[in-house]
Amino acid sequence: MAESAPIVEAVVISDSFHGSLTDLVKEAGGRLSTRTAEGGAPAEIPAAVIVMAGGREGEALAQLPTLGNAPWYFIGSMPDHRIAAAAVRAGASDYLVLPEDLDVLRRSLERDIRTARARVDAAEFAAKEGAHAGFAAMVGRSPELTAVLAQAKRVAGHRDVTILLGGETGTGKELLARAIHYASPRAAEPFVEVNCAAIPANLLESELFGHERGAFTGAVAAKPGLFEQAHGGTLFLDEIGHMPMELQAKLLRALESREIRRVGGTSTKKVDIRLLAATHIDLAVAVREQAFREDLYYRLNVVRLVLPPLRDRGSDLELLAETFATELAGRYGLPVPVSSTEFREALGTHHWPGNVRELRNALERVLVLSKPGTLDVSVLDFGTAPAAADRHAANGALPFPADLAAITRAAVDAMLDLCDGNKSAAARRLGISRPRLQRVLDQVDN
Template structure:
């Protein structure tokens, strides 16, 4: 849509026949006018509402041209020629056009068809605008939490939301909500009415991943029975979310960098370069700067992706957010499974706060869902986590270890219990080696005992 709100009529000129007619036609149907000729290169990544192909004497070239107009897919393509032939009209429609008119005899029919197409487009844009406003209002509502570290990250994200072309790199541990933030960036911004397309770069081997990104033509490889558009084409006008971007093979890193720099890509087995208009949001739980230093990730691609860096904090650093999230998940899964919604007991709250949550929000979500399903009727009991006992009585009455060695041994035992008896996990959480954990448990480690290998 144009700045004034008009739907744009894109005239594709194969000939100059009836050239003086198009401006008047655009005014009659209430559309803004733009034009393009194949000699100008690839068709624009247009915001056109209707495409009109002015064939005038070159009707035989239309079928070959229509696939080039895929960048404006989803809107009607109407062909105008000088030959009034039903057979020709049928061939052109079969090739992908919405309709065919011959001039001058079908002038009124052409005008009526274009006017109807413009009205449908205006209605669709109106619905999209309403959806966009609603999405903006609720884009960040699913990100639960009030901790200062989370609010700081979200405030930084909010500043970049209005800028439709800014490339964003979201970092954070597994399960911190990187995809959720990517969706909020999309649906809260100016691209909300266009597609949000996600791709996990670690989920497919290199050749299949390349085909997913860039698409392929028929016969490009053994199983390519039909042509397939790439995700850059599918995401036209919207957002491409590249998760686990650190998993890209070096060769594919180079191809991605070239596509981002040129804002264009070529399908596997194809010769045509297709322009795209897509915002990139990439995500990783790895240290990309370290990967660059280690030669595992291209430095130029790192800088291309890291225009705006957003880091999500781990759940263990978010304080009482764990309680807010647990309550939100408890409401969600109680309603989903049509079960009573009990409250969180003080013991459960203590367990939630004391747990280190190495899997972050994803681990918490799974723990709450599992517990909702396994708890007895009318109660909520955490399943799979160790509930810390409630404190009672005076502090002097507590069984407190007398020496530093006893304190360390008690901490080791408590962490082992919290890790479900997994000694490697308990050692990881304590930041010590497995052998040192073993010595602590057996009482053979002194307070100043250190690890030769902290890993």
């Protein structure tokens, strides 16, 4: 095993089964370091600690050394609920008996070693890229965006302040969360994220807070939750507006006490995290509709940053399109494309309900379907999501397409009259691109 592999430390009270640990730790991706209870702590922070009590469990609990924040496992000689409970109360991640629980220990160590490697990767990224590297990924010069980024940079330096990120879907909330983390004093520690809308409600509690072995069917080993994995760093809860009400109360307690209790656990664990949360819905409205806890809303809403939609960012549209086209061309091994005036105009007529994410996907589609070095405007076909169509209708625009050619032609003619024959303006009012408007006219006239 290379010397760069994370350390797993064994504190030896009794050397029963100690010999089998070297290979087990190596299989898990680490390297074993041993010491006695009286020995000093290792120079390198371990990924995990194994306390080898053997048949001297009571003595081991009485003389536990300082183990730091690393997860640790208490190894006894036989199943004993009393000793197991005492070990967990003392902070152990699990009480195991060897050799029966060797597989459980190996899986736990594999997870801990992955977490340790992630910490190293985060530290190396922060050291290499610099304090404000993350903000370089936020492309744009519009006043609407730069004002938000200026606020974000100011609050990023405050280690513990909670930040609530708002804005429509696709505006870059996750990107901004990462930028804040890597510009903060916690940059060398983990950035852990979870989409609250993507995990079933009955699993989200275990995902956030972890669980003890046997807490429910299938819980064959203790598992730290995302709060523990983010210890020292940043926990980013995306789409927090979709979190179930019953879990919101537990999240509030964790934020106020800075302690968590695993599912099925009896003791609490201290956690040191900075919380960033994001949502595309208006939480104040959700509070009024009793869909979100008012006390949690105020706890999250310490600093609120709202990213502007792409349609309000002016010249950023062309800058982003150029940036994405260059980046994607490099990915696919294509020459950097040159955009035509017609192509840029077509981009400008679209409403962009999916914001920056939609723009990037549109550029990728056009790039791979066009001749190398070009961006074919005829490939653009934005479509209109149902929610976007409803929004356009509410703004006085006509949802498109209509089913009957005659009605479609009449609607387009009426809009062209309103816009003095300007097809670009008519397309904008209709919520579609100019090329698509032209295709509609060609279709209904044939």
